[in-house]
Amino acid sequence: MKTVAVKNIHRAPEEVVKALGQAGTATVHEAQGRTGLLFSYMRPIYSGAAIGGSAVTVLVHPGDNWMMHVAVELCRPGDILVAACSSPTDNGYFGDLLAESCRARGIIGLVIDGGVRDTGTLARMKFPVWSKAVSAQGTVKETVGAVNIPIMCAGRMVIPGDVVVADDDGVVIVERKSAERVVAAARERENREAEKRVRLASGELGLDIYNMRPRLAEKGLVYLENLEEYESYEK
Amino acid sequence: MKTVAVKNIHRAPEEVVKALGQAGTATVHEAQGRTGLLFSYMRPIYSGAAIGGSAVTVLVHPGDNWMMHVAVELCRPGDILVAACSSPTDNGYFGDLLAESCRARGIIGLVIDGGVRDTGTLARMKFPVWSKAVSAQGTVKETVGAVNIPIMCAGRMVIPGDVVVADDDGVVIVERKSAERVVAAARERENREAEKRVRLASGELGLDIYNMRPRLAEKGLVYLENLEEYESYEK
Amino acid sequence: MKTVAVKNIHRAPEEVVKALGQAGTATVHEAQGRTGLLFSYMRPIYSGAAIGGSAVTVLVHPGDNWMMHVAVELCRPGDILVAACSSPTDNGYFGDLLAESCRARGIIGLVIDGGVRDTGTLARMKFPVWSKAVSAQGTVKETVGAVNIPIMCAGRMVIPGDVVVADDDGVVIVERKSAERVVAAARERENREAEKRVRLASGELGLDIYNMRPRLAEKGLVYLENLEEYESYEK
Amino acid sequence: MKTVAVKNIHRAPEEVVKALGQAGTATVHEAQGRTGLLFSYMRPIYSGAAIGGSAVTVLVHPGDNWMMHVAVELCRPGDILVAACSSPTDNGYFGDLLAESCRARGIIGLVIDGGVRDTGTLARMKFPVWSKAVSAQGTVKETVGAVNIPIMCAGRMVIPGDVVVADDDGVVIVERKSAERVVAAARERENREAEKRVRLASGELGLDIYNMRPRLAEKGLVYLENLEEYESYEK
């Protein structure tokens, strides 16, 4: 494994990153063709946080958080740390002291395929973290990993500078080069949805708004009057 | 598999459904002889919600939420959607647009042996969901399933019209025909518990209230003075 | 298995127990050499609770909570119930009635390698519980277990009288005999951290505060300018 | 819960049960419209066993195998014990002594949503078991459950007399009333498959045998020459 720290990365334009963060994971995931979602075990430590930022990647070794400190220096305001471990563990690789340091540097959140601790304090600080586990189990600083190289995190590859969108529904990664295109698709989707939301809230049915009835019939859906009819119905 | 949507189902009387919702899962589960509980992996997306309603069942196929739209039309105010998938997945089969539609129709919640998304919005809308997973991963509309047939959901069979009770402790299903009997048993239990609660809160011990001491002795419980005595004690 | 209830246990001094509770799990875990942490599946039923107390241990049998009642009588104000089961289950061994009884006796919380129920009520009562599961599934009172014997709980041994520290990060056990030493180490650690927190919050880097740069270089960390350089870099 | 043992059950005709066992789980599952499969955590204790038989159901309580003994008496040669527990546990509810008793009575296997032990001996005896867990953890005989009532086992309902088919792929339940129809469908499927197997083994492609090419094209599948073309391809 290469033990390197890459100092400079390309980031998507600030307004693109911001727009993706506002669109949220569900919309962004749809807008980029249903790709890029991290495994659903990645959960926020408190609910209600929603962020978008550029990924600074960190590869740590099991039970060792040394690289987190190296990564902090290489971040810019608006970045999000995305950390993975060379083999799976639940250790708490990140706590309130590192969060103070992140905050001072303008880092807006952490996504880690591992554990986090001091979650009570982090919640009070409103420093959002998405992680696989919460654990008070600490770490050592003995083995060198890497910063800003492509990493595998919770089932997806993350390239430094990719856009990270995270909220209560999970975490989605947008490739830097596709970011602008995805923003456009997300906006289009949001516009479409806004109109539908009004119609649905007024009691109109999705069956009619999306004109589903003919296709359901064609695919074989049969309406029956009651369960008694169902019992005697043979497909 | 039969691809049908059953239009009319029998429901328990409104006041019975309401009473079961107020009793809560733990009491109802006891009152019906400790049956009907869904697997404990069914968790609410936000805490504090507590509902009771009639089940409208939905059987979807993996990664396909088409039947959710069909089901909404067949619900009445006070119903709860109970959805299961023909094979296990974590996709987000339900989001804020469907919730708008449900709300407009008077549907009061969703129980799904699968995933849900837009959970931040759902929590702000106070539309309660109990699910196996939270995931931004969306779905297609390609394969026809069924609405209002008996389904297996999180380890239990649910018949359309069964009463669903859901709160922070999980989800319990009451068979429609037993609903009235269970309400009576739940009330009796609540009355017994109310009295005990006062006595316990005043410091009286369960050991005495339930007269456990003689039976504990008979079953072989021995009181020892301290751990030293325990070390030398041979059963 | 010995079916006994040990009446008297040694506890750590009150001010030591209190100080450990205030230090929190992450600090205490570090201060005692990174030992004593329960498995990370032990989660609080609501966030924000943080307690420290002396362990009164309970060994129950699967689906049977009889010993919980025996244990309540043997507790003193400030104690924490620590319960395990002779084989793993998710049943709800503890609910609001037992919590009333605990509160009346001054018991400040429960740690259980099993399930709990009535969690909505427990949260409103502010009676904190750390558990493996939440489940409305109740229990019987048929089989005698033990109180105040050494038990295995969520991967660790707990001796009656050990100090239990629990908060949003999980649960850590401190051996009674080491408690005073651990308090001292925790305080020392907190003082060191307080100073660092100020420096980190002002933007100073951990890399410099901990003087990590020379050791990182010695261990082989190489800084590269950008990802292009990384692609062509061969370790 | 009703504590009963039902003495007589209806079984499917012997030749139907036998034919289903020979068809195997994958074919039977297809033949009955992809329903009835137990959760995939149900695994055989040794590979190569394949059985079909009538279900005699057993409901035990956690850590208690008393009802297994009651069930043995109510079985006929060719029956399969199907056991579930009122709440999930891994205890070893069945071992070599019970297997001796089963063998003497003509019982041909066990399906248990729980644990089993003495698996080394059971494998040598060639007494097949499909279970959720293997565990030496024994059980008591204190609480009465039920025999031959409908039970929930590994995610499906099993009615006494249903046909159980189990092999290396898992366990599938066939409703007694559908058994004859499923046999016919299974045979038809096997015949179709036998012919295809010969063609596939000779190198003919599924694409051509099933005439998939036009429909794939219509659904949007595009063939590209190489990955370079893919990189520049925009959907």
Place this chain on the structure above:
Amino acid sequence: MKTVAVKNIHRAPEEVVKALGQAGTATVHEAQGRTGLLFSYMRPIYSGAAIGGSAVTVLVHPGDNWMMHVAVELCRPGDILVAACSSPTDNGYFGDLLAESCRARGIIGLVIDGGVRDTGTLARMKFPVWSKAVSAQGTVKETVGAVNIPIMCAGRMVIPGDVVVADDDGVVIVERKSAERVVAAARERENREAEKRVRLASGELGLDIYNMRPRLAEKGLVYLENLEEYESYEK
């Protein structure tokens, strides 16, 4: 954490250890009052192995197998390595080279609450291992742990010199001081079982051999003629 290697440990008498190994986990677990069983996730890498030996304990750090080498030197013929990690990982801490070394020293097996690799070769060598995982993921040799101190392994405490019994049903730990008593209880149990086995194999029922009928009736078991009677039966 103390970084020590304890050179000499007390072992149970050779014939006692041997007898426990021959009795097997299920019998031994019963014979010592149903305690000492490791979690059921501890599985053998191949079936059919059954051993008994004295525990030499190893505490490793995540992703680091250095202490395995230290432990090998401190073993005597007939010993079993019992390894745990300071935080949970799946790394392969042990492979064929270490197995060669173990074999040369007379070590008869490994029990590890972590991963193992080269399992194909280990199976061909007939060197038995019980582990939580199989993984080709290797380890480093950077951090010092401990040998022959009490460790927590798969949910139980293991003291160096305790007797380890492992077979297809899992792993059970017998405290050294209780070993002789447990052998006696195991033999008694085996004798009782041998006699019963003959009777059960001849078709006699457990219901009669254990005289269960009166107690079942007293506890409320009711025999019904058929499922129809069950439907109308109200407890």
Place this chain on the structure above:
Amino acid sequence: MKTVAVKNIHRAPEEVVKALGQAGTATVHEAQGRTGLLFSYMRPIYSGAAIGGSAVTVLVHPGDNWMMHVAVELCRPGDILVAACSSPTDNGYFGDLLAESCRARGIIGLVIDGGVRDTGTLARMKFPVWSKAVSAQGTVKETVGAVNIPIMCAGRMVIPGDVVVADDDGVVIVERKSAERVVAAARERENREAEKRVRLASGELGLDIYNMRPRLAEKGLVYLENLEEYESYEK
């Protein structure tokens, strides 16, 4: 998502692929710097198989195995199918008919981050599969995915033409471009190990062969005579 099938891919030289297959996962994983290993939940359906081949990648949709048929046509003798699903499921995407087709085409195995069925027949055919699950649950042919595009499989990215090495220890992916270098490193490693194996088998200790003693002492390992000394030892 792009719905394409890429017809031609670059493969590593045949002798390189073969050499990697012979080296096995543990050696290859080490030789390429401990990267490329799939999650340890990927298990073989029978033990003893060990293969190396070029990856033909398949992306299926949940519950739909249509693309498997498309992929078979695009394989060459010696290839290995590597399949992933756009969202996680356990369905059996592959069975004995597809295996016949694969065999006829010279495909030597399947790696699938999903389920497989007909495992009894596959084992008798000696067609090796590494999968996350075994399940008789079948699939439909409704939704078009992709063949020979980069996919995420069990936590790693797989590029078509990458070398796949799979045996009892799991599955490791070698990037095509690194394959030759990894073969060289693997051979070097094997040579070093062969020599050590002889010395270890003769009873020489790893402690001495690797000259570990001075570094262990330097890192703080202390040898104690016995457990009594350990009890009184304070670090």
